[in-house]
Amino acid sequence: DVKVTQSSRYLVKRTGEKVFLECVQDMDHENMFWYRQDPGLGLRLIYFSYDVKMKEKGDIPEGYSVSREKKERFSLILESASTNQTSMYLCASSQQGRLNTEAFFGQGTRLTVV
């Protein structure tokens, strides 16, 4: 059974803290993605990666960075958390080589910044 695992379901952090969101997939997928999901705004792409040590900016990268040191792990970093980064964060992975029609999502991390 395919799996994308996000390290936390719920997280509360203070303004200004550095926050790490971890995502691990067990499907040997090349592609990994970070989205945030907000009511009325849908899913917005933050960063994505097509290979180890590669990263590409998505639609809303400001205030975020990512790290992909191993194929199975893709980390999202909030350098200095702000209240407008309170959101649901979703990690996804997909296979390269074939069209990535099926992206597998994790359960999401609901982050609250106070």
Next chain:
Amino acid sequence: QKEVEQDPGPLSVPEGAIVSLNCTYSNSAFQYFMWYRQYSRKGPELLMYTYSSGNKEDGRFTAQVDKSSKYISLFIRDSQPSDSATYLCAFLKGNTPLVFGKGTRLSVIA
């Protein structure tokens, strides 16, 4: 013009009704057309995908694509309370990240 438009709802229907969910898009380069389903407090999961114009059926679900009108639909027959979820359309061009609609929240009332 937005790349993808999807009515957010909410849509509330009685059990057994036929549900029609729709998206319009503006990018003629989109090649694949998908529907994802997202239950509350879960990540989205792929429901169906199609490549060409026409219909694709899977059980109670039918996906329809009209490339000439840039319009896609998902029909749910004999809707069940377990179909209550948010449905997201998604589009793909080449090896680029999926482009999602904002999602339509559906409630099927028993």
